[in-house]
Amino acid sequence: MSTLLLPTPEGALEPYTLSGTPADTSPLPPPRTRTAYAAAHVVADPLAPNAPGAPARLDWEATLAFRHHLWDQGMGVAEAMDTAQRGMGLDWEATARLIRTSGAEAAARGARLACGVGTDQLDPSDARLESVITAYGEQLDVVRDSGATPILMASRALAAVASGPGDYAKVYGELLGRTEVPVILHWLGTAFDPALAGYWGYADPAEAIEPVAALIAEHADRVEGIKVSLLDASLEVRLRRLLPEGVRLYTGDDFNYPDLVLGDEGGHSDALLGIFAAIAPAAARALAALDSGDTGRYRALMDPTVPLARHLFSAPTFYYKTGIAFLAWLNGHQRGFHMVGGLHSARDLPHLAQAVRLADAAGVLSDPDLAASRMAALLRVSGVDQ
Template sequence: MAMLKLPDAQGGLVPLTLSTPKSHPVEPAAYNRKVLAAAHVVADPLADVDPWLEPAIDWDRTIAFREHLWDLGLGVAEAMDTAQRGMGLTWEHSLELIQRSVAAQKARGGGAVMACGAGTDHLPPSPDLSLDDVIAAYEEQCEAVEKAGGRIILMASRALAACARSPDDYGMVYDRILSKVAEPVIIHWLGEMFDPALEGYWGSSDHMRAMDTCLDILARNAAKIDGIKISLLSAEKEIAMRERLPEGVIMYTGDDFNYPDLIEGDERGYSHALLGIFDAIAPQAASALTALGKGERARYREILDPTVPLSRHIFKAPTRFYKTGVVFLAYLNGFQDHFTMIGGQESTRSTLHLAELIRLADAAGALSDPERAAARARPVFAARGLEV
């Protein structure tokens, strides 16, 4: 029986006996939602680099994690913010990641689903940029993704947010890019809680006014759009937009706070999913999707609802640091042998945050092997001055 003594806010060490995990039967053929997990990258802790300045990636473990997601029938959203895009992962490394992942996808055959982030992150944001500069940057990445054989997720642009003067500027840029893509794309509206540099995206800091601009762009370009992922952490805003989408354009929830409700839906509709939390809880997500697809809604909620407190903790403000919790869980569950991240991002969450993450992961059944999780947690807390 695995036990830890985890620190609490009062300065004490509170015993926790880790529970035996439940089995999670998975039948991908039963899924009735499109689901992609935004996958993290595994750092190479032995590379001779300056971690804050140059990313070093363990390619074998990184691709193996994508194979794990595909084995569960989940799609992969590649080179997104979960992979530290714009927070340590450069466009150069993102493109290599995309190329390697596409090769792994093709090797598996037709069952592996993937879409890849294309943005402008190689273009430093500045109010002095022109819209043509932004368009050229988008075109470069879109062409590279298509050349690699990948589908495009059109990521929000820090450069566009920095130089756009009106909602019409957003329309002009997106119209131009969408006119040239070979296959329908997923649009990604990433809120400022995930990336403060995207404040005021679509030309307004009022999300509902911004939504109007975005919906106009979607309507004009519906034939070139598969769906839109919004990450605003507001079920109400997502539903309001979902109900106004043009015919043929679907909603992918990016709401890591309210995903069980949004994916289940109601008589008025439902969302598909493109979620960072599904990296961390992939077996639970796959099992819940199996139950939902079979019409077993109570079972779906029984599996997925206990993961919500864990997700809300991982994605708590400052939300942009959520990757630390995702990678910590990957380490505890044996998908990598260390808790090291590119850019030194393992340091962005406190010792108490990690302790609470273990408690919530245990309650959610998200620790696949309690003995291994406990053994791996101890050196992390020892490095922070605690014997747990």
């Protein structure tokens, strides 16, 4: 077992001894009773320029290997989502390549892949309703050609130019009318992106529940599901109960996912979660337990991951991506702790130290000795002798 001298939130140092128990990462088939996607991050090339505002340069081998790791755990991969730094460092040129490349990898192994369709190639100064529709359409074509399920992501440009609920209905109605395959809608709350305030034309998300359900009902044959990332379990359940039969509610609630996926007498949520990228081995085994009706084991595996998730997604929530990449580095999925746009600097050392403690307690460190070695190196370079 390895012992680290870790900083505390109060600015002190205290020893922490890792459990030494490696996570079980042996391959698993996809779960049968739930559909589960892990939203994957991208791995920056540590030897290439990746300054804020610069074009993203990825370590493509490591980026794709991480997706195969998730597929090996039975997870579907949600590609080119906000977890992959859409709107926070990953430009459209790199995104389009990522979608096409991941599509080819998924097709080669028959794996589940869904890809984000947005409007981030659009110059904000050119944003109009028609240009938003055009931008969505361009990206929809790229995802369609990749063979993946499209995810119509919430659009900052649409939020900026829409004058009310009617404009959202117009844009989504036109897009759903032209799509050739069922899509997943995406409702991202302001904790994840403050620029999406007032999405769907309502200042209070609670007021948008019925209109969103009505939009989906109107186009039910074109909507495979909707991902909801409001961090409000009651609103998610309310929407879930209004959905037409056959339309899935994918929880994007990285605080309350165990209860939402387990469900109640009225149904359950499926999952499309950034945290699943960090806890894939534990989540996969919890879902396998749920398949066999063993809710006790499901709880025993899933519940210990919640403190880690709530820590990684703590305010400012949109910096959760830093914790996802950090844990990928600790677990040996990338050479260095680097992110496009320099986003690896978005969380401080006490935050990362607490992530180590909680990841160890959650049982999601695949090689505790490697994790300890890498964390010790980060501590030393940060001025904390071990």
